[in-house]
Amino acid sequence: MTHASSRISGVRSVALSVPDLQTTCDFFTKTWGLELAESREGIHYFKGTGSDAFLISLRQSNGPAKLIDVTLRVRSLQAIEEIKAHLGSDGTVISQTAPLNEPGGGVACIISDKVGRIYKLVFDDLQNEAAEEQKDRPIRLAHVVLNSDEIAVTQKFYEDVFDFSLSDRTKIMAFMRCNNDHHSIAFGDTDNNALNHIAFLVPDLDSVMRGGGRLKDAGFPIAWGPGRHGPGNNTFNYFVGPHDIVVEYTSEVEQINDDYKAGSPSDWTWPPGRIDQWGISPMPNQTLKDAQKKVFFDSPKV
Numbered sequence: 484m485t486h487a488s489s490r491i492s493g494v495r496s497v498a499l500s501v502p503d504l505q506t507t508c509d510f511f512t513k514t515w516g517l518e519l520a521e522s523r524e525g526i527h528y529f530k531g532t533g534s535d536a537f538l539i540s541l542r543q544s545n546g547p548a549k550l551i552d553v554t555l556r557v558r559s560l561q562a563i564e565e566i567k568a569h570l571g572s573d574g575t576v577i578s579q580t581a582p583l584n585e586p587g588g589g590v591a592c593i594i595s596d597k598v599g600r601i602y603k604l605v606f607d608d609l610q611n612e613a614a615e616e617q618k619d620r621p622i623r624l625a626h627v628v629l630n631s632d633e634i635a636v637t638q639k640f641y642e643d644v645f646d647f648s649l650s651d652r653t654k655i656m657a658f659m660r661c662n663n664d665h666h667s668i669a670f671g672d673t674d675n676n677a678l679n680h681i682a683f684l685v686p687d688l689d690s691v692m693r694g695g696g697r698l699k700d701a702g703f704p705i706a707w708g709p710g711r712h713g714p715g716n717n718t719f720n721y722f723v724g725p726h727d728i729v730v731e732y733t734s735e736v737e738q739i740n741d742d743y744k745a746g747s748p749s750d751w752t753w754p755p756g757r758i759d760q761w762g763i764s765p766m767p768n769q770t771l772k773d774a775q776k777k778v779f780f781d782s783p784k785v
């Protein structure tokens with residue numbers, strides 16, 4: 484079979500720095516449902532129930548929360564070389580392929596694009612035997628959404644450099660895939676290049692719904708949801724976590740392959756007042772919209 488991307492097999496993890504490390508660690512373990520995998524050299528690594536060594540890492544920042552990198556798992560060492568070859572003048576190699584000192588290990592090359600999005604390209608990281616899925620607990624990352632103030636350029640970068648495929652383009656989003664998930668990365672068509680949100684796959688719709696109640700009880704009310712998206716057909720609840728990090732529980736992500744016909748904005752329209760399939764949730768609140776523009780990539784550490 485052919486893969487949607489010949490170079491990238493999935494989005495593995497996201498690294499963040501936060502001003503209040505303890506509060507954020509507590510959020511991701513006690514409330515969000517991750518487990519501390521390991522702490523190493525001041526960085527805390529949190530895993531889900533799936534096979535990835537970790538899904539989120541957190542370290543101390545001195546200012547607002549920052550995105551350190553989005554980690555993509557590559558299909559081969561050769562894929563890293565292909566990515567570097569296609570990067571050309573559209574980005575920079577920050578560090579050449581070298582062993583990683585983090586849970587899962589493996590090797591990684593770090594690159595950035597022209598506007599400073601930082602990608603860690605990991606290969607040969609150890610994957611745990613996946614534990615049994617547990618209700619309410621995240622299994623793995625489902626997708627990461629990044630804002631783009633030049634969405635056509637960003638889409639082309641993903642197509643040319645990472646060999647992603649466009650799944651759907653709506654008026655405000657471009658959904659890109661690298662495997663059978665409808666999307667692993669999406670771009671929000673907006674006026675900056677911040678992190679929009681991080682989505683975690685949970686086992687089922689009940690886990691998405693119960694997550695809404697659990698987060699509400701913990702002081703993090705649903706900012707948008709519950710609902711079912713158009714593109715991807717996945718269910719959702721969105722929350723504004725500590726330091727304006729926006730997180731989503733999602734389930735039932737549509738599985739697609741080569742014969743999927745990419746939709747365009749005219750294929751994805753809603754009746755007035757409706758932006759998801761169910762129509763039971765209020766519109767995304769302002770707190771969510773504001774938070775989705777606040778967490779930027781940190782400057783790369785060379």
Ligand SMILES: [Fe+2]
Nearest residue numbers: 628680682731
């Ligand atoms: Fe999402």
